[in-house]
Amino acid sequence: MKVINARLNHVNYDIFIHKGLLATLGEQLSTWYKGEFVAVITDSTVDQLYGSAIETSLKGVGYRINRITIPPGEQSKSLISLNYVYSKLAELAVDRSSLIIAFGGGVVGDLAGFAAATYMRGVPYVQVPTTLMSQLDSSIGGKTAINLKAGKNLAGGFYHPRAVYTDPLLLDSLPQKIYCDGLAEAIKYGAIKDSSLFDLMLRSENLASIDSNIEDILYSCCSIKTLFVQKDEFDRGERQLLNFGHTIGHGIERYFDYQKVTHGEAVGLGMLQITRCSEAMNLTSKGSYDAIEAVLKLCQLPTVIPSMDKTKLLEIISHDKKSKEGYLNLILLRNIGNAYIHQIAKTNLDSFII
Numbered sequence: 001m002k003v004i005n006a007r008l009n010h011v012n013y014d015i016f017i018h019k020g021l022l023a024t025l026g027e028q029l030s031t032w033y034k035g036e037f038v039a040v041i042t043d044s045t046v047d048q049l050y051g052s053a054i055e056t057s058l059k060g061v062g063y064r065i066n067r068i069t070i071p072p073g074e075q076s077k078s079l080i081s082l083n084y085v086y087s088k089l090a091e092l093a094v095d096r097s098s099l100i101i102a103f104g105g106g107v108v109g110d111l112a113g114f115a116a117a118t119y120m121r122g123v124p125y126v127q128v129p130t131t132l133m134s135q136l137d138s139s140i141g142g143k144t145a146i147n148l149k150a151g152k153n154l155a156g157g158f159y160h161p162r163a164v165y166t167d168p169l170l171l172d173s174l175p176q177k178i179y180c181d182g183l184a185e186a187i188k189y190g191a192i193k194d195s196s197l198f199d200l201m202l203r204s205e206n207l208a209s210i211d212s213n214i215e216d217i218l219y220s221c222c223s224i225k226t227l228f229v230q231k232d233e234f235d236r237g238e239r240q241l242l243n244f245g246h247t248i249g250h251g252i253e254r255y256f257d258y259q260k261v262t263h264g265e266a267v268g269l270g271m272l273q274i275t276r277c278s279e280a281m282n283l284t285s286k287g288s289y290d291a292i293e294a295v296l297k298l299c300q301l302p303t304v305i306p307s308m309d310k311t312k313l314l315e316i317i318s319h320d321k322k323s324k325e326g327y328l329n330l331i332l333l334r335n336i337g338n339a340y341i342h343q344i345a346k347t348n349l350d351s352f353i354i
């Protein structure tokens, strides 16, 4: 079992990574959760695949459990689903002595985390992430949210889980496209902080050889995310480095109304685009672009940006909620494994979109 300890100002929690962990989840929880009831929030896809497995594991140590199921997909990160979850929690008489489990991908994690943060002003919860994206990113860091009509993740809060239980075996049922989407974030972690993680992926023969190292890759990614969260819990400084590829990536996702390009694909394209320009400006060491392009190809992620209207894209990026009045913090690589914040005037953004 690999364990990472997240030490924050007011909370401390462990991230456990182990193949087959789901089967022993009940035992793991029983070492510290002494209540009787567990509410498992999940989506119907994950429920069909692993609902009975989690139930068996939890009942095996004597917990009473109930599964609250939402439809799969981003549309469930909504006020309607949140309202449904609140009603179920009330119906099940969940209170602050109960435990909530967020069992699913980032959608379930963000929604269940927000419900746990706000129901009765906070019920303890744990994350049991089931997609690569959620295992190496969204389950760590305490950001919880739902989407509003006005934009993604607009209503939310910081609320850390009591623990994160990551079972890489759950990834076996993930469609390849969703799996590869998560790999884009792994590439990002390597690019900003860990050249050996990056090289491990780059030197892999194919997707299967990357997958054979997934437990180590997860451990490296989760360690990096934890490190940044510890240094900058509320995302005001160094945690911004995690946004490498995201400024342009978010722009691409929004440009196509979140329909044509997935998050991971957009982040991959964003990393490439910004590095192509920063390399040409001698802000990044030569060869970084080629290395990112090669590893994206290996992970079966796109490397060519679909044709877009530049003015419209620039406008979308300038209105990003993370941009400050007149300025934008771009994340650039000095070289692979080493990132920095480069502040530019919004009026200079076009030199990074060529």
Ligand SMILES: NC(=O)c1ccc[n+]([C@@H]2O[C@H](COP(=O)([O-])OP(=O)(O)OC[C@H]3O[C@@H](n4cnc5c(N)ncnc54)[C@H](O)[C@@H]3O)[C@@H](O)[C@H]2O)c1
Binding pocket: 043, 044, 045, 046, 049, 072, 073, 074, 077, 104, 105, 106, 107, 108, 110, 130, 131, 132, 133, 134, 137, 138, 139, 140, 141, 142, 143, 144, 153, 170, 171, 172, 173, 174, 175, 178
């Ligand atoms: N809180 C954060 O810090 C943070 C960070 C990154 C992303 N996010 C959020 O995460 C969300 C995206 O998460 P995601 O990519 O995990 O998507 P997701 O939760 O929508 O899951 C993708 C699909 O995979 C299915 N699925 C989940 N686990 C499966 C499994 N083991 N086998 C087969 N199918 C499975 C789901 O039912 C869903 O259809 C976005 O809403 C994003 O905003 C949050």
Ligand SMILES: [Zn+2]
Binding pocket: 185, 246, 263, 267
């Ligand atoms: Zn991301």
